[in-house]
Amino acid sequence: MKYMLMMNVPGRGPYQIASWPAADITAHIAFMRDFARKLSTAGELVGAEGLSGPDQAKLVRAGAGGEPITDGVFPESKEFLAGYWIVDVDTPERAYAIAAEASAAPGPGGKALNLAIEVRQVMSGPPTDWTPGA
Amino acid sequence: MIPRLDNSAQELLRDLAPTVLGALLRRYRDFSGCEDAVQEALIAAAMQWPTQGLPDNPKGWLITVATRRLTDQIRADTARRLREHLVVSLIPADEQIALAADAAGVNERDETLDLYFMCCHPALSESSQIALTLRAVGGLTTGEIARAFLVPEGTMAQRLTRAKQTIASAGRTFPELTANDRATRLPAVLRALYLIFSEGYTASGGDELCRLDLSNEAIRVARLLSGLLPDRPEVGGLLALMLLTDARRAARAGPNGELIPLDEQIRSRWNRERISEGKRILERALAQGAVGPYQIQAAIAALHDEAPSIEATDWPQIVALYDVLRCHDSSPMVRLSRAIALAMVNGAAAGLAALDELAVDPRLSTHHRLAATRAHLLERAGRHAEAIDQYRRAAQHTTNTPERNYLLLRAAQLSDSLTQPS
Numbered sequence: 185m186k187y188m189l190m191m192n193v194p195g196r197g198p199y200q201i202a203s204w205p206a207a208d209i210t211a212h213i214a215f216m217r218d219f220a221r222k223l224s225t226a227g228e229l230v231g232a233e234g235l236s237g238p239d240q241a242k243l244v245r246a247g248a249g250g251e252p253i254t255d256g257v258f259p260e261s262k263e264f265l266a267g268y269w270i271v272d273v274d275t276p277e278r279a280y281a282i283a284a285e286a287s288a289a290p291g292p293g294g295k296a297l298n299l300a301i302e303v304r305q306v307m308s309g310p311p312t313d314w315t316p317g318a
Numbered sequence: 319m320i321p322r323l324d325n326s327a328q329e330l331l332r333d334l335a336p337t338v339l340g341a342l343l344r345r346y347r348d349f350s351g352c353e354d355a356v357q358e359a360l361i362a363a364a365m366q367w368p369t370q371g372l373p374d375n376p377k378g379w380l381i382t383v384a385t386r387r388l389t390d391q392i393r394a395d396t397a398r399r400l401r402e403h404l405v406v407s408l409i410p411a412d413e414q415i416a417l418a419a420d421a422a423g424v425n426e427r428d429e430t431l432d433l434y435f436m437c438c439h440p441a442l443s444e445s446s447q448i449a450l451t452l453r454a455v456g457g458l459t460t461g462e463i464a465r466a467f468l469v470p471e472g473t474m475a476q477r478l479t480r481a482k483q484t485i486a487s488a489g490r491t492f493p494e495l496t497a498n499d500r501a502t503r504l505p506a507v508l509r510a511l512y513l514i515f516s517e518g519y520t521a522s523g524g525d526e527l528c529r530l531d532l533s534n535e536a537i538r539v540a541r542l543l544s545g546l547l548p549d550r551p552e553v554g555g556l557l558a559l560m561l562l563t564d565a566r567r568a569a570r571a572g573p574n575g576e577l578i579p580l581d582e583q584i585r586s587r588w589n590r591e592r593i594s595e596g597k598r599i600l601e602r603a604l605a606q607g608a609v610g611p612y613q614i615q616a617a618i619a620a621l622h623d624e625a626p627s628i629e630a631t632d633w634p635q636i637v638a639l640y641d642v643l644r645c646h647d648s649s650p651m652v653r654l655s656r657a658i659a660l661a662m663v664n665g666a667a668a669g670l671a672a673l674d675e676l677a678v679d680p681r682l683s684t685h686h687r688l689a690a691t692r693a694h695l696l697e698r699a700g701r702h703a704e705a706i707d708q709y710r711r712a713a714q715h716t717t718n719t720p721e722r723n724y725l726l727l728r729a730a731q732l733s734d735s736l737t738q739p740s
Contacts, residue, residue, distance in 0.1 A: 202710045206730035
């Protein structure tokens with residue numbers, strides 16, 4: 185079963201990586217790199233992406249003629265999605281364990297950030313023996 | 319275990335792919351069908367040659383097999399759907415000989431060239447031109463191209479299918495290209511090759527092991543093109559630019575993909591062989607007259623490659639070359655690069671003044687490169703607090719992970735040195 189692990193970080197607070205000392209930034213980057221490599225080697229990683237910062241993010245809705253109506257920029261205090269992993273694991277417990285590991289990524293002073301990682305199961309296709317109405 | 323083709327045979331296969339496809343297209347015209355048939359012939363070769371040895375005439379063998387596949391397809395339309403399930407049939411040895419008429423000929427060069435021009439049809443988007451060039455000229459499989467660009471195989475297959483449909487409906491393709499078509503499409507071909515090269519050079523994501531080396535592929539295809547068009551100086555200019563840039567590849571990234579700027583690169587790790595080959599090709603191109611933007615950029619790359627250090631670089635000459643380049647390419651990135659060179663000649667303040675002039679250009683005012691360049695010059699000028707601010711600004715705006723990490727670290731190191739003076 186596949187799970188999406190979403191790393192939501194607060195707009196203010198400990199995840200302001202730009203203000204960390206160089207050694208802490210290096211440690212954080214190395215942690216994330218090794219984390220992805222480990223998941224990949226274990227055959228559990230489906231995909232992972234980091235997202236660019238929220239300062240240029242926009243909310244888009246269709247206007248009356250289908251044209252894009254954009255809204256943004258958002259207040260700094262809002263939580264934002266910094267990146268995600270999609271993992272393919274045998275049990276939900278394994279997905280939680282992976283999420284906990286990501287949550288413990290090092291922050292300033294090497295201290296674990298303890299970020300909240302949102303874990304959501306990815307919808308799957310119908311089973312092979314499924315027939316409509318059965 | 320299935321025996322695999324050695325590298326030189328794989329290279330031979332890929333080198334022959336455009337010629338074989340060109341020969342088939344001249345006779346059958348159906349691009350999609352011909353292209354599928356050539357792919358199947360390449361697969362057949364990859365399976366049969368390791369055990370049966372290289373045929374005496376590899377190109378003739380491929381043309382024979384591809385022609386057979388194409389006629390099979392025309393006979394039975396279902397062949398396409400069944401293709402994946404078919405075990406590649408063995409071809410009797412007596413049929414593995416060339417078609418005499420196609421073995422060589424005056425038209426072969428034009429056929430192969432027209433393939434490049436068709437792949438870069440003006441009706442196609444750049445991403446489609448690139449994908450089609452890799453597939454038709456490079457002889458790569460859809461899966462290989464998809465992995466190289468980190469997109470799902472189904473997405474890449476659709477992109478290729480749509481590209482072929484666009485070409486078919488746009489008309490005037492193979493073999494109806496006029497001399498005028500060929501002249502006007504050459505820049506698009508060069509640009510597609512350059513983009514393939516850049517993708518390979520700057521890409522960071524993905525698993526290196528299963529990722530095809532796009533830079534080497536672009537260089538290989540540019541070499542083929544240069545062999546077909548030895549009298550076009552910009553083709554040589556592009557090949558030289560690729561070689562002279564690629565020469566620095568081993569030095570420009572650390573063990574974990576972190577970016578190393580030019581002034582911190584260990585220059586002994588630069589590839590001397592590539593540099594001298596690139597310089598040789600550039601000199602020949604420049605001697606042909608008709609200087610173009612690729613030759614100028616190659617000349618700038620050559621000046622960097624020749625210099626023993628950042629300080630010993632011929633910066634006045636680089637500024638002069640950027641001035642010439644501006645006449646061909648008015649993009650703000652050229653002016654940005656010129657400002658950096660100018661700072662090396664006349665000092666950081668002169669460079670910063672040039673940047674201020676650039677900042678009014680809306681294409682550049684919020685671009686991370688402008689902030690990153692300003693940060694570097696401010697740091698050199700000793701204005702560290704402002705430099706930190708600009709590094710962070712640049713980090714916020716870049717969408718390239720290694721670059722963002724580099725900029726964040728640069729800001730943090732400066733900031734560390736301000737708070738704990740050593």
